[in-house]
Amino acid sequence: xxxxxxxxxxxxxxxxxxxxxxxxxxxxxxxxxxxxxxxxxxxxxxxxxxxxxxxxxxxxxxxxxxxxxxxxxxxxxxxxxxxxxxxxxxxxxxxxxxxxxxxxxxxxxxxxxxxxxxxxxxxxxxxxxxxxxxxxxxxxxxxxxxxxxxxxxxxxxxxxxxxxxxxxxxxxxxxxxxxxxxxxxxxxxxxxxxxxxxxxxxxxxxxxx
Amino acid sequence: xxxxxxxxxxxxxxxxxxxxxxxxxxxxxxxxxxxxxxxxxxxxxxxxxxxxxxxxxxxxxxxxxxxxxxxxxxxxxxxxxxxxxxxxxxxxxxxxxxxxxxxxxxxxxxxxxxxxxxxxxxxxxxxxxxxxxxxxxxxxxxxxxxxxxxxxxxxxxxxxxxxxxxxxxxxxxxxxxxxxxxxxxxxxxxxxxxxxxxxxxxxxxxxxx
DNA sequence: ATATGTGAACGGCTTCACAGCC
DNA sequence: GGCTGTGAAGCCGTTCACATAT
Numbered sequence: 001x002x003x004x005x006x007x008x009x010x011x012x013x014x015x016x017x018x019x020x021x022x023x024x025x026x027x028x029x030x031x032x033x034x035x036x037x038x039x040x041x042x043x044x045x046x047x048x049x050x051x052x053x054x055x056x057x058x059x060x061x062x063x064x065x066x067x068x069x070x071x072x073x074x075x076x077x078x079x080x081x082x083x084x085x086x087x088x089x090x091x092x093x094x095x096x097x098x099x100x101x102x103x104x105x106x107x108x109x110x111x112x113x114x115x116x117x118x119x120x121x122x123x124x125x126x127x128x129x130x131x132x133x134x135x136x137x138x139x140x141x142x143x144x145x146x147x148x149x150x151x152x153x154x155x156x157x158x159x160x161x162x163x164x165x166x167x168x169x170x171x172x173x174x175x176x177x178x179x180x181x182x183x184x185x186x187x188x189x190x191x192x193x194x195x196x197x198x199x200x201x202x203x204x205x206x207x208x209x
Numbered sequence: 210x211x212x213x214x215x216x217x218x219x220x221x222x223x224x225x226x227x228x229x230x231x232x233x234x235x236x237x238x239x240x241x242x243x244x245x246x247x248x249x250x251x252x253x254x255x256x257x258x259x260x261x262x263x264x265x266x267x268x269x270x271x272x273x274x275x276x277x278x279x280x281x282x283x284x285x286x287x288x289x290x291x292x293x294x295x296x297x298x299x300x301x302x303x304x305x306x307x308x309x310x311x312x313x314x315x316x317x318x319x320x321x322x323x324x325x326x327x328x329x330x331x332x333x334x335x336x337x338x339x340x341x342x343x344x345x346x347x348x349x350x351x352x353x354x355x356x357x358x359x360x361x362x363x364x365x366x367x368x369x370x371x372x373x374x375x376x377x378x379x380x381x382x383x384x385x386x387x388x389x390x391x392x393x394x395x396x397x398x399x400x401x402x403x404x405x406x407x408x409x410x411x412x413x414x415x416x417x418x
Numbered sequence: 419a420t421a422t423g424t425g426a427a428c429g430g431c432t433t434c435a436c437a438g439c440c
Numbered sequence: 441g442g443c444t445g446t447g448a449a450g451c452c453g454t455t456c457a458c459a460t461a462t
Contacts, residue, residue, distance in 0.1 A: 009431065013414050017407040021366070021389055035443065044391045047443095048433055055445065063444045064440040080410055088409070099308020105389070105406040111413075150413060157230075174416040176409055180230060180314070182253045190415045192408050197314040198226040200385055203401045204295050204320075204359060205222050205288075207383040218453065244421060256421095257455055264423065272422040272461040420462085427456070434449070440442085 012053045013080070018043050019050070020076045027069050035066040086111050087148050091163055092155035093118040093133050096178055096196075100152060101129055114146055136163075143170040150174040157181045164191075221262045222289070227252050228259070229285045236278050244275040294319050296357050300372055301364030302327040302342050305387055305405075309361060310338055323355055345372075352379040359383040366390045373400075 022042045026034055036054075040047040054060050054067070057075050061067040088111050090097055100106075101116055113131055118124060121133045134142065142148070151172045155163050160181035167175060168189055175191045177183055180198070183191050231251045235243055245263075249256040263269050263276070266284050270276040297315070299306055302325050309315075310325060322340055327333055330342045343351065351357070360381045364372050369390035376384060377398055384400045386392055389407070392400050 010411070010415070011431070013411045014407065017404070017410050018391060022391070037443080042391065044393070046433065048435090048446095049431090051444065052432080052446080059445075061444050062440065063438070064442050066443065080414055086413055095311040095313065096308065099305060099311065100405070102304035102308065103405065104304070106409060109406040109410050111406075111409055149416060150409070152409075174412045176412055182227060182231070182251070184253070190412060192412045194403065194405070194408060195226070196309070196312065196403070197318040197320075198223065199401050199403060200297070200315060200320055200359070200361075201226055201289055201318055202219065202222045203383045203385055203399060206219070206399045207358060220453075246421080255455065257424095257457090258453090260421095260423065261454080268423075270422050273420045274462070275421065422459105422461075424459090425457095427454105429454080430452095432449105432451075435447095437444105437446090439444080 008056050012056060015043070015045065015049075015053055016076050016080060018045075019053070020073065020080070023069055023073050023076070027073060031069050033066045033068055034072075036061070039067070081110075084110065086150060087114050087146055088112065088150045088152060089114055089139070089143060089148050090116045090131075090152040090154065091118070091136075091139070091167070092153065092159075092179075093121075093124050094154060094156070097152075097154035098124075098129070100154065100178075101131060111150075113152070114148065115142060117142075136166075139166060140170040143167070143172060148172065150176070152176045152178070154178045217265050221265060224252070224254065224258075224262055225285050225289060228262070229282065229289070232278055232282050232285070236282060240278050242275045243278055243281075245270070248276070294321070295359055296321055296323050296355055297359045297361060298323055298348070298352065298357050299325045299340075299361040299363065300327070300345075300348070300376070301362065301368075301388075302330075302333050303363060303365070306361075306363035307338070309363065309387075310340060320359075322361070323357065324351060326351075345375075348375060349379040352376070352381060357381065359385070361385045361387065363387045 022039060036047040036050045040050040060071055060075060090101060090113055093116050106113060115131050116133045117136050117139045118133055119136050121135050124133050126133055149172060151167050153175055157180045160179035161183060164175060164183045164185060168185055173189050177191050177193045180195050185191055231248060245256040245259045249259040269280055269284060297320050299310060299322055315322060324340050325342045326345050326348045327342055328345050330344050333342050335342055358381060360376050362384055366389045369388035370392055373384060373392045373394060377394055382398050386400050386402045389404050394400055
């Protein structure tokens, strides 16, 4: 790992995922090499930005020629740690939680949802769910035993903080938070909030008129 | 509408939703007034930022005292308010689309999903879904007839652009895009991308070690 | 004394523009 | 000629710090 993580901007990391997706398509189409200009166009960014982003990871391109598609893919995979299969738990099997359990995008990107937890696992129809739904009480032990470091939080706003505290105490250091709550967590814990209603709200604000 | 929309930062609009949620709690607890300091703490922002954000909408506070909770709530509702009661359609009733149809957060914030569309509505189990699932072919007429301006896009990456084109032609100007594709759209169309796998990916990057 | 409103400083990401290399 | 790599400039949002109001 040649580059210190702290000096790579968060936004660059976000864009790496995008580049990766675009590169996969190019690769499938048999492209061997790509210029910053054409890749940037597909990814909807400026070419200079793309070059800056890639610059964090060394000299990957050849002047006058472009970037080798495969090298780029490998490098991004390396940086994002796609090699390893990260174990994850999901907490709160309501409508949204249930939906996310069916969502296969996580697995595709190398994450494995090991189990789901809920306060009332007995009243949940587990038919067709790809993982067991366990009682919240088992959460701490499970997380510790499996060495889980990331959690997807889908409980109602009211319980968000409470459950987050438990997760953090159990050893979770990354939370993807779908509850509409602002979580207060220790510095070493990273929280990403995804508030679907809010996204729609702000979208509607920005459409003209 | 005293303030021009264009000069209010997108991030401020995002934060307004957060403030609104926090204020609702304070209001329920009978608080009449709140200082930028205490509200900022709950919302997890700096107090100066909160004051700057509110500053866009006039002089709302009283020096030495703070902000009236109710006035703040009304103001934010007003600003985001044109937002609400917007009719929306959802396209792509796979796992994720299906899930989002069950998600009640949208309705709570004033959005009504009128209908869903899919290429194969006949093979979709419509049991228990709150809206009809219609064939894609009906989409254009439906959108025009109902004056729909926003769409939630949940089709596979492969079809994202194609469907987006149809939506835009039909009159949609705001797209909440859950497909892992970068959409190319005309300038007047606003797209917000929500890429769940990407969120998890970048989260995993930023957790220490 | 307390808390807002805001110009100024700061910091970080984006874009430009060009030197350097193929 | 074409394209990368990168210092410099530009831009925008955040934070500071203080004048101002109650």
